[in-house]
Amino acid sequence: MSDDVHVMPPPSTVGESAYQKIRSDIVFGRLLPGKKLKLERLKTDYGASVSTLREILNRLHSERLVVAEGQKGFEVAPVSIANLREIAALRQLLEGRALEQSFRAGDMEWEGRVVAAHHRLARMEERMAQGDRSHTEGWKRYDWQFHQALISACGSKMLIDNHAAVFDKYLRYQMIALSYRGDIAANEHAELLECALERDAARACEVLTRHVAGGVEHALRTGTIS
Amino acid sequence: MSDDVHVMPPPSTVGESAYQKIRSDIVFGRLLPGKKLKLERLKTDYGASVSTLREILNRLHSERLVVAEGQKGFEVAPVSIANLREIAALRQLLEGRALEQSFRAGDMEWEGRVVAAHHRLARMEERMAQGDRSHTEGWKRYDWQFHQALISACGSKMLIDNHAAVFDKYLRYQMIALSYRGDIAANEHAELLECALERDAARACEVLTRHVAGGVEHALRTGTIS
DNA sequence: ATTTTCAAAATATCAGATAATTTGATTAAT
DNA sequence: ATTAATCAAATTATCTGATATTTTGAAAAT
Structure with a gap:
């Protein structure tokens, strides 16, 4: 289970591969801190449905790589x-x-x-x-x-x-x-x-x-x- | 953000309150290790839709309180x-x-x-x-x-x-x-x-x-x- | 007692709908 | 000219229901 951006098991499911892409985009700075993660946009960028994307964003939220404030949606975690x-x-x-x-x-x-x-x-x-x-x-x-x-x-x-x-x-x-x-x-x-x-x-x-x-x-x- | 089962902010959204309930049920042992978390069942137990429940289970999966194996759904993390x-x-x-x-x-x-x-x-x-x-x-x-x-x-x-x-x-x-x-x-x-x-x-x-x-x-x- | 086969159950994923909230721009008020 | 109030458009959280794929468990065959 200790998989990461660096040694990942072959992404079996759609959600899994989108998760890895998004996570890697955050960790490698391609998605910058504070960047708003709008669902419609992500849909076209990562080719997954809203439901699946929300699952992914919730995961990343637990990992503190994404912040989710109230009903304002998600954004890439800020840095300080x-x-x-x-x-x-x-x-x-x-x-x-x-x-x-x-x-x-x-x-x-x-x-x-x-x-x-x-x-x-x-x-x-x-x-x-x-x-x-x-x-x-x-x-x-x-x-x-x-x-x-x-x-x-x-x-x-x-x-x-x-x-x-x-x-x-x-x-x-x-x-x-x-x-x-x-x-x-x-x-x-x-x-x-x-x-x-x-x-x-x-x-x-x-x-x-x-x-x-x-x-x-x-x-x-x-x-x-x- | 360092909220937990013990000091939680008032659950504003449906998903948030279901999350807290499920998490607390796991941590306090009301949902035992290995217990299969079937979506239909959770739906009636926690009063949330499948989509919302899946978001929650994905969060708990990140936290390693729930395991998700392939397409076999979710279950409470085992103990050893x-x-x-x-x-x-x-x-x-x-x-x-x-x-x-x-x-x-x-x-x-x-x-x-x-x-x-x-x-x-x-x-x-x-x-x-x-x-x-x-x-x-x-x-x-x-x-x-x-x-x-x-x-x-x-x-x-x-x-x-x-x-x-x-x-x-x-x-x-x-x-x-x-x-x-x-x-x-x-x-x-x-x-x-x-x-x-x-x-x-x-x-x-x-x-x-x-x-x-x-x-x-x-x-x-x-x-x-x- | 295994292994094979197959239908029922469950899952992952999607699209689309609704109500509530947030956002931005426009308008009104100070 | 700021600040405040107003309102439509965008966005979100959530739900329902549908489809294809997988998993499960029982019945049949070996």
Whole structure:
């Protein structure tokens, strides 16, 4: 069930695929904060009926990616500096704990997944470093998958799910701020890999905290978030 | 927005009130785990149309209180020992962090809220201790409100929301197990109040951990969870 | 006792209708 | 020229009912 924008099961039903499209459009900033989500419009944009769309919007409302005020319909959740800071803090808390547990329980299978995920991410980061900015989304997907791989042995589906939900909200801010700070982030990712292989959870947490805090400050410096 | 089964805004719309009823029926164990939620049945039970009910079920699905498998409709989320343990651990993590922050930031206003909430809870616990088991739900509501009051000054809506979501899942297990361990819990609540007034976050976390762990073991001992 | 077959039940999705609410623009009042 | 009152159009929440697809459970066949 811990599916997300990044690793999704084949969308079987109409509603499911429209859900994934809309969610991804919000997380990747193609639907901007505050954007009114009028049903008629969505109908043509996502090819689903009003009833189905309302089901989807209700789901996204639960996830706090969409707000629904009274009978005024739906809109993409707004952003704020305070909210970004809260999300970042929560990510540090959840991911930090998950890292500890995962490092403790991770076996060789897990190490393999981590190394593989880091490899893909690092490759992508090389390209990005050379100015090729055409794969920002793909890059973020690999970023997500790397962090997810790191905690994948934590043993708690609850923790993984909650982390994924928070991570996506964090990601939305990064996409909105279009913030690329490739080199620094890449180094931090390499450090995390090192920590994982050495099972040094304490240092991993320290790196993670820096990683997330850096992302926040960088995003804020772009001035796109108010 | 951090509304819940315990402090809800007046249900303005039809869908909203049906949502609250169904959610509360799940959390308080009136709808048991695994129960099939057939639309026609819900229609008569909660007085809402299929479309509205589907919106509600989709919301509850996001909240992981309901599962929706393929085209097989909806049912109340199952329970398991592993899931209970994960929930408890997450509650300890979130509530512990929130306590620390709340204790640091709490002012006199906050102290008042905490004292008031504890008073109501303690009174209720007195009654329960005398064998009056008719207010179990009310008791749990006060329990919720006390813990909520303790963390209410933590300064993070995100944290409060996430905690509330986890708390309600924890609560569902308590209700399903019908576990009343009044005296012990009451003492722990009193201890927490003490810690709050002394701003002793470390000890509060220690008490909380014991509190939650105790609840889990007690619930498991009833044998109602498999 | 399985497996196959098939009708009834239930679901996902849609279109269209109604009442209530919100929105924006126009008009009136200060 | 702002502010306030007014009103039609747009939008919403909700319901009913229809269709195609899936799932379920029982009867038939192996």
